[in-house]
Structures are given as structure tokens and as C-alpha cells.
Amino acid sequence: MAGQELADTIAGFALFADLSTPQREQVVDVFSEQWFGDGEKVLRQGLSGSGLYVVLDGAAAIRIDGVDRATLRAGDYFGEISCLLGEAPTADIVAMGSLRCLVLSSSQVESFLKSNPSVMYRLLQGEARKVRTTTKWLS
Amino acid sequence: MQLAYSLSRLGVEHAALSADDAPGGMFRKWPLFQRMLSWTKPYTGFQPGSREFERHDWNSLAGDEPAHRGLMASVMDGTSYFPSRPEMQRGLELFGERTRLQVRYGCRWEATRKDGDDVVLTTSDGEYRAPRVVFAVGVAEPWKPPIPGLEHAAQYGELRPVETYADRRIFIIGKQNSGFEIASGLLPLARQIILASPSSTKLSVNTHSLVGVRARYVQPFEDSVLAGGVVILDASIEGVKRTADGYDVRVRTTADKPLQFLVDDVIAATGFTTPLRDLADLGVKTFGQSGLPAQTYFWESISLRGIYFAGTINQGSKGLMKHGIPSNSGAVQGYRYNARVLARHLAELQGQTLDRPAIAADEVIPTLLREARYGPELWHQRSYLARVISFHPDRGILDEGVLPLMYFLDNERFDGAAAITLESNGHEDLYPVVYVRHDGKVHETRLADDPFLNFETVQHRTDLAHALEPFLSPSLSRPRT
Numbered sequence: 001m002a003g004q005e006l007a008d009t010i011a012g013f014a015l016f017a018d019l020s021t022p023q024r025e026q027v028v029d030v031f032s033e034q035w036f037g038d039g040e041k042v043l044r045q046g047l048s049g050s051g052l053y054v055v056l057d058g059a060a061a062i063r064i065d066g067v068d069r070a071t072l073r074a075g076d077y078f079g080e081i082s083c084l085l086g087e088a089p090t091a092d093i094v095a096m097g098s099l100r101c102l103v104l105s106s107s108q109v110e111s112f113l114k115s116n117p118s119v120m121y122r123l124l125q126g127e128a129r130k131v132r133t134t135t136k137w138l139s
Numbered sequence: 140m141q142l143a144y145s146l147s148r149l150g151v152e153h154a155a156l157s158a159d160d161a162p163g164g165m166f167r168k169w170p171l172f173q174r175m176l177s178w179t180k181p182y183t184g185f186q187p188g189s190r191e192f193e194r195h196d197w198n199s200l201a202g203d204e205p206a207h208r209g210l211m212a213s214v215m216d217g218t219s220y221f222p223s224r225p226e227m228q229r230g231l232e233l234f235g236e237r238t239r240l241q242v243r244y245g246c247r248w249e250a251t252r253k254d255g256d257d258v259v260l261t262t263s264d265g266e267y268r269a270p271r272v273v274f275a276v277g278v279a280e281p282w283k284p285p286i287p288g289l290e291h292a293a294q295y296g297e298l299r300p301v302e303t304y305a306d307r308r309i310f311i312i313g314k315q316n317s318g319f320e321i322a323s324g325l326l327p328l329a330r331q332i333i334l335a336s337p338s339s340t341k342l343s344v345n346t347h348s349l350v351g352v353r354a355r356y357v358q359p360f361e362d363s364v365l366a367g368g369v370v371i372l373d374a375s376i377e378g379v380k381r382t383a384d385g386y387d388v389r390v391r392t393t394a395d396k397p398l399q400f401l402v403d404d405v406i407a408a409t410g411f412t413t414p415l416r417d418l419a420d421l422g423v424k425t426f427g428q429s430g431l432p433a434q435t436y437f438w439e440s441i442s443l444r445g446i447y448f449a450g451t452i453n454q455g456s457k458g459l460m461k462h463g464i465p466s467n468s469g470a471v472q473g474y475r476y477n478a479r480v481l482a483r484h485l486a487e488l489q490g491q492t493l494d495r496p497a498i499a500a501d502e503v504i505p506t507l508l509r510e511a512r513y514g515p516e517l518w519h520q521r522s523y524l525a526r527v528i529s530f531h532p533d534r535g536i537l538d539e540g541v542l543p544l545m546y547f548l549d550n551e552r553f554d555g556a557a558a559i560t561l562e563s564n565g566h567e568d569l570y571p572v573v574y575v576r577h578d579g580k581v582h583e584t585r586l587a588d589d590p591f592l593n594f595e596t597v598q599h600r601t602d603l604a605h606a607l608e609p610f611l612s613p614s615l616s617r618p619r620t
Binding site: 003004020021022023025026028029030032033034035036037038040041044046047048049051098100103104105106107108 | 339460464
């Protein structure tokens, strides 16, 4: 898919909703695109070297100790926690059918978020929702 | 050529077809400014032909015997450690001659269809049929994005004689290696050069990898910083218009500022695409502006079984992307080893049982550390190819050879095995990593980096022995006397 078409696709994702067209084109340029086949692991629980992934097409399972806990779909992102904390992922992410993602390496996440504060704010909102869900679940 | 050679050596019956008239078709045309980006270092302390030399030789194909290895060193004139385009061409011809490689040249692939489990190729020389077909057709067709007016721009490969750019204002669209190659080539002549694309340029010396503009092409950066003869912009290109005496280029910076440039020439260095003909219609998924096929770690299409890829198209299989660094599969020094691994994989799929030599317990640690220090597959395909040794209660310890790391990590067959790789995190020196599969789990151990790239120290032996404790006695960490 050409860059402009990808830039249009991510305009519909909450994470990038506040960006202008040139900024979205830059996102598409800075991130790389990657496909995964059915059953292929995108991230591996406990292994170093993560990245920030945004699902473009398809679905992926969040698998912890071999048990599927949730499903990720287009517009969802993952890997951000291990990037922010500099730690290995705490779950396997496994493609369910063909999966297409945008990927930003962990080493680029800090500079990307600092230069795109609106994405940082949207990401914070996402993390807040996760904390809220976890808090509800624990209580 | 590498795959055909490796298949021949394994005794796998195959047909190798090429639309070109002779070996090295791509290198009869590219690169534009006549010298490669990849080096062959003549003085390394190792003889050309040795495995150790391959670490320093990025251009030769990898033969099995010394007489078929390191051939580029013998065809280069010594004026540069980057071979010239004709030297690269000659190196490939020499490999073909010495190995008596059988290739049907002048045979053009025209169409593809599936017939049951077979893939059928229609070619200028009739039909070929096989259960597995490997496409090694390069990523060398220039590509232009759909920018209004860009049809007026010259493409990489369509440039006029270089002297005709003297005293001209030149706008180059694209800030990757091809854009900077052109800018470097025109630097002594152009009055002004503007390079623009949406994202900031990365430099390979900063990423510690082949990601980014290579050091050979960095001179335009220095000019932009010190002299102002070059302008480097992060901006999207909104349109290109012809004017009476040149071009009007409109851009919008990432800070949303519109800019206009009146220039004499516009050059599109906007990348290359993969000539896959009708493979997408058959179900091969592709991605990115280069239209690369999405591939498994064994370089098979993720969406169409039986369709494999070799050569620079292998960059569509990025591997683990640990720390954001992809495989080196887009370059000769990476894909020559992919082809060798693929040949073994295809031989096994055809029912061959490949040799997995036994290895003594006290040889395991020295073997793995020596591979980390000198193994060219590990050096050139970091985090992608690994040397694997398996431990069996009944069959002893077996050398599994070089395999894709992802295959090792995700395949239960390797429970009771260890793999060593070299890795880089983009900011430190490279270091070996050992992965141990035991009781269904994978444990990762990073070994120390070393300023002299010596991974055979006492500390490395001790740390590796500790990682291998599920399989080996710790006493084996001691150096042999």
C-alpha cells in the first residue's frame, strides 16, 4: 500500500486522529509496515527488543503463559508498555490470520511521542483506560 | 545465482531461469554513479576463501569450497574497498564460471498459474512446472508516488549526462540512499540541491545498522550545515508544475508551513518496486511502496504456499526487528546466507535428510563462541540467523547448522537446544545472545560486548556455560588444555 493510502487509513485511528495530513505522512514514513502470517508471533513474552505496533488489518491474540486473554483489532496498538519501561513484553502477541501492522522501534518511541504531543496524549488516554479496567477487575 | 549454486551442491534438481543475457544483470545497470555501497576489505588478517574473511567481504557469493569464496577480492583493482559496478559484474561472472553454474539466460518469466499443488510458469522458452518456485527478481524497478505533476520529474536511472547539471538548481524528491547518491554525485556541479521528503533522514552511523543513509553519501549533509548549497527538508510534496524555464515545486513542511521552490530540474528518487507480475492476483500479499511480498522466516509467501523468494526481495522478511533493526536481507552479504539456508530447507521439503554432525560435549562452548566471533552468517544477519546445537538423551549433541532464529524460537522441535546470534540495540556495540529452549520455555542470555570483538574470553565461556547448564556440566566452561 502506498504511503498516502496508509496515511488515509490511519486517519481513522484514535491514536492519530489529531494529526494533520503531513504529520500522518510522516508517521507512515517513520513507522515501518510489517505483515505476519497466521499463528506467527509478533512479540514474545520475556524476550528483549520490543516496539510500538499499530494494527492496520487483521487480528492478534494477547497470550500470557499460553492462554489467550484478549484480541487486538485494526486501530489497536501494543508493545507500548515494554517500550516505555524498557522491559521485555509480558505477553505473546500472536497473529490470528494475516496481520498487518505499523511498527516503531522502541528506541524511537520517546522522540516520536515528544515530537507528536497529540499522539502522546491519546496514548495516555489509552493507558488510563487500561488502568481503569484493571482497577475495576481487581476490585 | 547463490540459490542455484546451493541447490546444485545439495543435489536438488531445479531449473534456474534469467531474463538477462549473462550473470549480474542488475549490476550492468546500477548503481547510477558506478560504485557499490558495500565493501570488500582486502587486508583482514584472513585469506580470501576462508569463512573468517567473509565477515569483511560483503560482495562475493558464498561458495562451499575456498576456491569459490571471496572472489570479489581477486577482481578489484585496490583503488577503493567499494567495488566499482564493472568489478561487481565481473565477480558474479567469475563465480558462475568457476562453479559451472547452470542458468538458462535470456528466458523471460511471463505469467504464473497454480495447477493443483504445482506452480506453472509461462516463459519465453515454454512452460516450467514445479511444486515450489523461488522468485529472485530484485527490487529495482523505479517507482513514483502519485504526486500531481511528478510525471514531469526524471527518475533515478533517467538522468542526463552529469555535466548537463552544471550551475543548475535541482530538487530531489526522496531522502534515502538513492536520493543522497544522486545529491553526492551532483554536488560538484549543481548550484543548489534541495532534498525533500516527509520524514527525517536517519544515518546508518547513528542507527548502527544498514537502516539509514550510508556514510558514503553523507557529504550533502555537511554541505547543508556548513555551506548552504544543499537544503534538506522534512516536507510532503504537494505538486510539481512545469514553468517556462523550469519547475515550480510546492511543499508543506511537517510544521505545516507551505514553501515554493523554483528550480531547473526535478529528480524523483522515490524508491523502487518489485516486479512481481501476476503474483498478487494469485494471492501473494505485498506491502509498502516497494510492493515487497510478505514472507515467512523461510522466505515463503505468507499467503500462497509454494511461492518462495530469494535475493534482495528477502528484505520483505524482516525477522524479529529486535530494537527496530531489520535483517540485512536486502544486501548481498545478507541474502547470500538466506539462499544457502533456503536451499537446505527446500532439500528437506523434498525428502532429503541433511547431515547434522555429532559434536562432543567439550566442543559445544568453543564452537558457539567461535561462531559468535567469526561466523559470517551471524555477523551479517544479526537477530535473523543463528547457529543452533541440539541436545538429545538418545542421539547425543547435534550441530543443526545455521537456521532462522524465529524458526528456533517458535518451533517445539528445538526444545532441548541452544542458539547463538549476534545482536545490536542501535546504540551499543554488538554482542552475542544465547537462546536456550528447555521445558517448553525460551531463556535469553546476553553475553558481554567486547571492544576487540573477541567473544572467546574466559568471561564469555563462563556466562555461556551458565546459560547451557540445563544441558552441559559447568566444568565444560574451562578452556581446553
